[in-house]
Amino acid sequence: MAEHAAGLATEKEARDVAEAARESEWSGPSFVRELFLGRFRLDLIHPHPVKSDPAEQARAAPFFAKLRAFLERVDSDMIDRTGEIPESYVQELRDMGAFGIKIPTEYGGLGLSYASYTRAIAMVTSKDGSLTALLSASQSIGLPQPLKLFGTPEQKQRFFPRLAKGAISAFALTEVDAGSDPANLRTSATLSEDGKHWTLNGEKLWCTNGTRADLLVVMARTPDAIVNGKPRKQITAFIVEAKAPGVEIVHRSRFMGLKAIENGVLRFTNVRVPAENILWGEGKGLKLALITLNTGRLTLPASCAGGGKAMLQVARHWAKERVQWGQPIGKHEAVAQKIALMAANTFAMEAVAELTVGLSERGHYDIRLEAAIAKMWNTETGWKIVDDTLQIRGGRGYETAESLRGRGEAGIPVERAMRDFRINLIFEGTSEVMRLFIAREAVDHHFKTAFALVDKEASRKDKISALGRVMKFYPLWYLARWFGKGDLPVAYSEFGKLGRHLRWAERHTRHLGRTLFHAMARFGPKLERRQMVLFRGVDIGADLFAMTAVCVRARMLAEQGNTEATELADLFCREARQRIRTNFHRFYGKNDSAIYRVSQRVLEGRHAWLEQGIVGIMEEAPVKSVRPAARSEPARQLV
Ligand SMILES: Cc1cc2nc3c(=O)[nH]c(=O)nc-3n(C[C@H](O)[C@H](O)[C@H](O)COP(=O)(O)OP(=O)(O)OC[C@H]3O[C@@H](n4cnc5c(N)ncnc54)[C@H](O)[C@@H]3O)c2cc1C
Numbered sequence: 259m260a261e262h263a264a265g266l267a268t269e270k271e272a273r274d275v276a277e278a279a280r281e282s283e284w285s286g287p288s289f290v291r292e293l294f295l296g297r298f299r300l301d302l303i304h305p306h307p308v309k310s311d312p313a314e315q316a317r318a319a320p321f322f323a324k325l326r327a328f329l330e331r332v333d334s335d336m337i338d339r340t341g342e343i344p345e346s347y348v349q350e351l352r353d354m355g356a357f358g359i360k361i362p363t364e365y366g367g368l369g370l371s372y373a374s375y376t377r378a379i380a381m382v383t384s385k386d387g388s389l390t391a392l393l394s395a396s397q398s399i400g401l402p403q404p405l406k407l408f409g410t411p412e413q414k415q416r417f418f419p420r421l422a423k424g425a426i427s428a429f430a431l432t433e434v435d436a437g438s439d440p441a442n443l444r445t446s447a448t449l450s451e452d453g454k455h456w457t458l459n460g461e462k463l464w465c466t467n468g469t470r471a472d473l474l475v476v477m478a479r480t481p482d483a484i485v486n487g488k489p490r491k492q493i494t495a496f497i498v499e500a501k502a503p504g505v506e507i508v509h510r511s512r513f514m515g516l517k518a519i520e521n522g523v524l525r526f527t528n529v530r531v532p533a534e535n536i537l538w539g540e541g542k543g544l545k546l547a548l549i550t551l552n553t554g555r556l557t558l559p560a561s562c563a564g565g566g567k568a569m570l571q572v573a574r575h576w577a578k579e580r581v582q583w584g585q586p587i588g589k590h591e592a593v594a595q596k597i598a599l600m601a602a603n604t605f606a607m608e609a610v611a612e613l614t615v616g617l618s619e620r621g622h623y624d625i626r627l628e629a630a631i632a633k634m635w636n637t638e639t640g641w642k643i644v645d646d647t648l649q650i651r652g653g654r655g656y657e658t659a660e661s662l663r664g665r666g667e668a669g670i671p672v673e674r675a676m677r678d679f680r681i682n683l684i685f686e687g688t689s690e691v692m693r694l695f696i697a698r699e700a701v702d703h704h705f706k707t708a709f710a711l712v713d714k715e716a717s718r719k720d721k722i723s724a725l726g727r728v729m730k731f732y733p734l735w736y737l738a739r740w741f742g743k744g745d746l747p748v749a750y751s752e753f754g755k756l757g758r759h760l761r762w763a764e765r766h767t768r769h770l771g772r773t774l775f776h777a778m779a780r781f782g783p784k785l786e787r788r789q790m791v792l793f794r795g796v797d798i799g800a801d802l803f804a805m806t807a808v809c810v811r812a813r814m815l816a817e818q819g820n821t822e823a824t825e826l827a828d829l830f831c832r833e834a835r836q837r838i839r840t841n842f843h844r845f846y847g848k849n850d851s852a853i854y855r856v857s858q859r860v861l862e863g864r865h866a867w868l869e870q871g872i873v874g875i876m877e878e879a880p881v882k883s884v885r886p887a888a889r890s891e892p893a894r895q896l897v
Contacts, residue, residue, distance in 0.1 A: 267441035275441040275491055279544035290627035290803050294700035296739045296771015298764040303806065306814040307616035318374045324354040325378055334386040335659050338674050341517045343388060352424030357396055365418035372556065373615050379557050380564030387678030388518035390561055395466035398554035400427030401473050401497065404546055408538035417473065428467035430476045430524060431547050438691045440544055443493060445526065447478040458496065458529040469507050470520040474498040477543045495543035497535040504529035515677030552626045555686055556618060559611035559632035562640035565679060566604040569647040572670055573600055576651055596646045602830040603643060605823065606804050607636045609811040627699050631800045634692035637682040644679045648672050697792040700799060704778055707731055712782045739768045755824060756809045759831035763805050766838060770798050773845060790850045794841045801834040
């Protein structure tokens with residue numbers, strides 16, 4: 259049982275809050291949801307949903323030309339060194355409409371598709387991570403996205419034109435005690451007696467763009483609702499003017515990378531927020547945040563693919579140019595292997611990102627699982643690519659671009675790329691929290707069908723109706739998980755050489771469905787705590803999704819005349835199959851109990867003897883609350 263630290267939500271409260279904010283219904287079909295149920299529904303993603311749209315391309319072309327020309331001029335070393343994005347850059351981005359890429363033209367935006375938006379972000383990332391953070395925090399999770407999804411016509415009329423002109427926005431959810439666990443949110447809002455405004459108090463941590471924003475989306479606790487006679491925590495989303503009296507920037511946070519990210523701690527002291535600034539409705543804030551993040555998560559995968567391409571370009575050139583031990587390093591097998599896998603994985607990252615965006619644009623398709631996998635898988639795969647690129651560049655990979663240039667070499671900033679990239683595995687949902695989310699959604703059908711049978715709190719009536727559902731669903735479903743299209747040697751032959759990978763994926767999708775079912779039968783409700791087991795299931799599902807995305811994309815490209823892609827798709831699938839086999843092989847993890855036991859003993863300090871002989875880097879926190887801003891960065895009252 260998790261410890262209940264003073265004042266913090268209990269494990270049950272955390273789960274209840276997360277569960278209440280879940281989208282419990284599926285708004286459309288989902289390839290990945292079916293996949294976890296052991297059903298390989300290729301028809302849901304093939305033919306590839308991305309259609310070439312000449313009208314959109316023509317509309318987007320002038321913007322892309324301006325963006326490219328701008329990025330070619332951007333001095334990223336200066337941004338990295340000074341930790342600031344010059345106002346002239348921001349203004350240039352405003353002037354070309356880069357803060358309103360998806361905002362409809364009727365409000366003054368560029369009115370481009372999500373696909374064009376993610377393509378633009380990928381291009382920006384290939385040059386400068388701090389600029390990506392500025393544009394993406396504003397448009398992927400900042401006000402334009404929830405406004406588009408949940409804003410009233412009046413709110414759209416009020417805010418879209420400002421945003422389209424370049425008003426910068428930010429999304430403020432995280433607090434000191436509420437990172438992955440929103441149940442600990444403390445920022446509060448109380449309604450005035452006349453019902454005309456709310457008074458906001460609290461402090462938000464790590465709010466990207468918060469130190470430069472004009473408009474904020476702030477998640478705050480509002481009075482509890484009573485559900486079944488019990489109080490339930492309510493979280494509400496507010497649109498807050500950053501210049502409103504009482505909004506204060508108390509600290510500019512600085513990080514390992516993204517040196518110029520405009521991120522910090524915001525304090526709200528008796529901030530008056532008009533009642534009409536509530537987004538969607540009272541108590542719907544956390545759900546809004548999660549839905550916003552679902553779509554917002556489409557940006558990071560594309561951004562990672564852009565970064566991966568930039569790394570591949572560096573590695574390819576260097577591995578040909580650098581000669582050691584009598585030949586270019588790319589001829590040595592250890593480096594050659596990295597190059598091949600970088601290319602295959604970059605192709606896969608783009609396939610996953612592009613497919614997920616394509617599905618979201620198709621409409622009537624529930625992308626929450628695909629988006630979560632894309633976020634988790636692309637950020638982790640991209641990180642490996644950055645790491646391999648640094649290794650291939652050797653000492654030059656570790657040296658800063660300015661130092662390289664200072665001694666007469668090309669200033670290739672792999673060191674900066676690595677610093678900038680790492681955060682992708684943490685923000686917008688850490689890798690672990692993404693796996694938890696995917697696992698929860700993956701077993702949702704089983705949960706709805708059978709959970710009442712093992713739930714101690716379920717009534718006799720609920721148990722009987724669950725038994726009925728179980729008898730109706732499982733016999734046929736289970737039997738059908740043993741036979742399928744993948745058993746036929748000619749299945750998916752239209753994919754040519756890649757058909758065999760799809761047959762394998764179909765068979766192993768059924769295997770996954772059975773395995774998850776067996777795990778549920780074996781552990782019952784305790785499965786949710788067996789993260790090591792669950793996460794192997796998630797990783798198998800993610801690799802099966804990536805394999806399928808890769809085959810579908812290679813097929814689409816082949817139809818367009820690109821036959822080279824098949825080779826990359828084939829290599830990617832061969833490697834993914836190895837990983838999947840390994841995960842199935844160790845699904846129940848013979849060492850899991852030993853690993854957990856040792857971890858707890860380490861935490862108890864039983865192995866503190868291992869830490870002898872060091873000076874160490876530990877430090878006591880001076881005070882629990884946030885310190886005033888550093889002397890070089892005075893606290894700034896926004897009014
Ligand atoms: C540069 C940067 C920019 C950011 N931008 C924004 C922003 O614009 N808006 C905003 O609201 N927030 C923002 N954040 C916050 C970010 O989203 C959080 O850092 C993130 O949600 C994780 O929270 P945490 O750091 O408190 O980690 P914690 O939640 O404390 O987690 C610590 C570790 O424990 C793991 N963990 C936690 N819970 C579980 C669990 N149940 N099971 C298994 N493992 C678990 C996590 O995966 C992680 O590895 C930003 C953060 C940074 C660093």
